Amino acid sequence: MGSLGGLRAPRPPAPKTAVIADDHPMIRAGIRQVLEEFGDVEVLEEVDNGLDAVRAARTRRPSLFVLDLSMPYARGVEVFVEIRRQSPETRIAVLTGMSSSGLLAELTSAGVDGLFLKRGDPSVLARGLRLVLEGAKFVSPDVVALLEARPPGPELSPRERQTLSLVAQGLTNVEIGERLHISHKTVEKHRTSLMAKLGVHSMSELLAHALREGLLDSLSET
Known part of the structure; x- marks a missing residue:
């Protein structure tokens, strides 16, 4: 028997997925807790080095990739660029302990979807990651303050x-x-x-x- 009046029930939204890349287990655990508290995000994998981060992007193609900038084997913007190449649809949020305004400016110019400092407020991280998952861009207030205080200088690609x-x-x-x-x-x-x-x-x-x-x-x- 066909569906009532020829109408089909709407499909449930596709589940959101995430990969966490950081070489500090406590940081990974904290990010996982934030994401799992959303209730609709499945953490597919945690990795602790740049090579595995790129591999996870290629094989998992998650909705969200939370990325540390400095890990063994491959580091910094190099990893961000490669993850973007391997999985263009993945939203990438960078969580870093670095406060170089030059690097932070390059990341925003390169098109990072979310940008946070590790020393920042956990509630800001949770709110920002939620917005990034929903398709928005988010730069934490502490990063904005560093960028606004940055003297003008050359932009590196x-x-x-x-x-x-x-x-x-x-x-x-x-x-x-x-x-x-x-x-x-x-x-x-x-x-x-x-x-x-x-x-x-x-x-x-x-x-x-x-x-x-x-x-x-x-x-x-x-």
């Missing part, structure tokens, strides 16, 4: 930041190109652009400036 991080690790142009799947000539262009934007004339000056200004996120995590 996510790819330039990736290059800078790998240069700091001592990789050659060829090795960086292999890591980022670009040619060594493109890597050289990124290096040249970095030096021009930051007003330096050698690689040693570039690294010293980047460390001083908090641009080397992989070295600045607390």
